[in-house]
Amino acid sequence: MDVFFRSVVGKLWMTIIALFALVLTIFSLLIVQSFDSFYSNRQTKNLQELAEGLSSGLSASENSEGALEMAATFGVVHHTGMIVLDERKNVMGKSEGKGLPDIPVNVLLESPELRVQDALAGKHPAPERLYLPVGTGDQKNPNTSVQIIAVAVPMEYSAGKQGSVVMYQAIEDFDDTVNEVRFLIFVVGVIAFVSTTVFAFFLSSRITIPLRQMKETAHRIAEGDFHAEIPIRTTDELGELAASFNTMATRLNQLVDALSKEKEQLAIVLRSMVDGVVMLDAEGKIALTNPPAERFLRDWKFQYSDEQVPLYDIYQQVVQTGQEVTEDIPLQGRIWTLVMVPVNDREQIRGAVAALRDMTQERKLDKMRNDFVANVSHELRTPLSMLQGYSEAIVDDIVATPEEHKELAQIIYDESVRMTKLVNELLSLARMEAGHVELFRETLELRPYMERIQRKFTNLARERDINLLLEMSTSHSTVNIDPDRMEQVLTNLIDNALRHTPSKGSVTIRARGDKTLLLEISDTGSGIPQEDLPFVFERFYKADKARTRGRVGGTGLGLAIAKNLVEAHGGTISVQSKVGEGTTFTIALSLHTKTNRSVERDDQDHSF
Structure with missing residues (x-):
């Protein structure tokens, strides 16, 4: 029931019923008041004229008794009671009309509203309504009140003597008429209630059907069906509302399509950017990244095992100052410049956008x-x-x-x-x-080749009390390389590892990988500082800043030449290092890569 009264149908029905009840009540009151005024005025006027006429007739008649009898007969015909008084208020004659209540004469004459004394003084007071007690003969309720209209008019009789004629009528006819009108109004109200209810439900159904369709269509749009439309069946306001709703849905569909295209374009732009882009939410957590930024976060996680720390700290600075913050971050041998700007939502910061640029080169x-x-x-x-x-x-x-x-x-x-x-x-x-590299490739057995290189440094490692290890965990037994050039690279890397590894340390030569052959030279030496990692493959780089001469000094060109020789084989060389924990150089060789680069063979010394 509560659901019904909260619905449009219930509200419309209650509104119509309430409005009709209000109009019917006001109309009933106006009708009753109109009848009351009409009957009261007409009866008062008729009673006044009748009393004045009888008074004039009695005053002009020479036969008082005959006139009184005629007046009594007249009163009976008109359902009017009459009392004729002399100057001392003694009753000279009396008649009671048919259907009049039994009213004691003294009660009627003593009523102050009747104003008998004014009539005896020759005045003509207006008729008045009187509420007088009358006898009913009922023992339980012996007295009751009755409503009459009465008037007292002056009358002259017998040689200048002044009397009065009192006439009164009951108002029962008016009450019966009012009761009849009220009954008719009640019948009309019941009929109107039934018809209004039917009309309200019919009208509300005509209204609520389009509204239900709009509700269902709105749910479909909320679920992502932006092509949903409302069937337009009318040309009234509901039809115009449905047309406007369909127009809104069409434009919303166009807007969603435009936003989707813009989002795709933005995603393409972000993916194609060389710089990294990271978007943070209001809590400083990563909400969006592009590939360069993912590489940055991956390197950070590798080094510090927490990808949120650097960005969160900088984000706190942005929140506190409300301004952009610029900072350089050295990471795994690379130098990143980070610029973070706040994203404002009115007066609040709802996140930040960080741009990361690799400034290593x-x-x-x-x-x-x-x-x-x-x-x-x-x-x-x-x-x-x-x-x-x-x-x-x-x-x-x-x-x-x-x-x-x-x-x-x-x-x-x-x-x-x-x-x-x-x-x-x-x-x-x-x-x-300059690209002048010529390689004399050979297909050779990998294990004997690596064991020969290990034996080359066995005595030197033993002299320095360093454990030199060889680990083979690759599925490939042969490799196609220039053995001299690759030995030149490995010799340089192993020699560097032995020179920077203290006594009791270890140097590991490792070959692993399936699709790509990975040759690693790992040591437990002093390591390379993070700020030097980006430059280890540059000319004249030296880990020892003292530039000492002799066997340990070198020219600083070895790693630069090693990098070029590895790239001439179609591979890559990289380094990972932590100060105090050691260094690992990794050579990645694709077993199916061919290269057209050439270096001219000569008889120069290629050691470095």
Whole structure:
């Protein structure tokens, strides 16, 4: 029942019934009031005229008794009671009309509203309604009240004596008429209630059917069916509403399509961007990333096992300041520049967008420009200075003995060999970077090849008390490479590992992988600082900043040449390192890759 009264049908029905009841009530009151005024005025006027006429007739009649009898007869015919009084209010004559209540004369004459005294004084008071008690003969309720209309008019009788005529009528005819009208109104109300209910349900059904269709269509649209439409069957306001609803649904469908296309375009743009993009929600959690940003987060998780920490800390700065924050983040040998800006929703920050750019290459180029001049000048200035100084000593006969002369000549020779080796490596590296690499590939057994390289460093590792291991976990037994060039690369990597691994440490040569052959050189040495990782394959890079000379010093070109030789094989070389935990160089060779790059074979020394 509550559902019915909350529905449109129930509300419409109750509204119509209430409105009709209000109109019917007001109409009933107006009808009753109109009847009351009409009957009251007419009866009052008739009674006044009748009393005045009888008074005039009685005053003009010479036969008082006959006139009184005639007046009594007249009153009976008109259902009117009459009392004739003399100047002392004594009853001279009396008649009661048919159907009049039994009213005691003294009760009627003593009523102050009748104003008998004014009539005896010659005045003509207006008729009045009187509520008088009358005897009913009922023992339980012996007295009751009756409503009459009465008037007292002056009357002259017998030589200037002033009397009065009192006439009264019952109002029962008016009450019967009002009761009849009320009954008719009740019947009309019942008929109107039934017809209004039928009409209300009929009208509401005509209204609610389109509304139900709109409700069902709205649910379909809410569930994602933006092609749903409402059938238009009328041309009234509901039809216009349905047409507007269909127009809204069509435009909403177009808007959703446009937003979907824009979202796809934005996703394509994000995927194709070189820079990383990360979107954070209001809590600082990652909501959206593109591939470069995913690589950044993967490297961060690898290094710190928590991908939220750097972005969350910077996000807190953005929330506190409300301004963009720029910060450089070194990560796994790369340098990322992060710019984070807040996303405002009116006056609140509902998230942030972070742009990540890999600045490694730019910083690398800057470092290369600065280091190349310094390294070349350093590598050449010292041997040239030594050549010049010792040559001057020989020329100026400062050397006293043949042994000293021979020693100075040996030093000059060693430094000239060192300069020749440096120049040859620079030329070789220049040819490699220019693409002039020719590889003499051979298909050879992988295990014997790796064991031979291990044996090459066994004695050196034993002298330094370092455990040199070889692990073979690949499914491929043969490999197609240039054995000399690849040995040159592995020799350099193993030699570096042995030089930077302390006593009791270990160096592991590992071959693994199925589709791609991975050759790894791992050590437990001092490791490479994070800020140096991006530059280890650059010219003149040295892990030891002191640039010490001798066997440990080197020229700083070995890893640069190794990188070029690996790339000439169609592979890649990478490094992972943590200070104090060791370093791992990984060479990835695709077993089916062919290359057209060439390097010219010569008889120069390729050791580095």
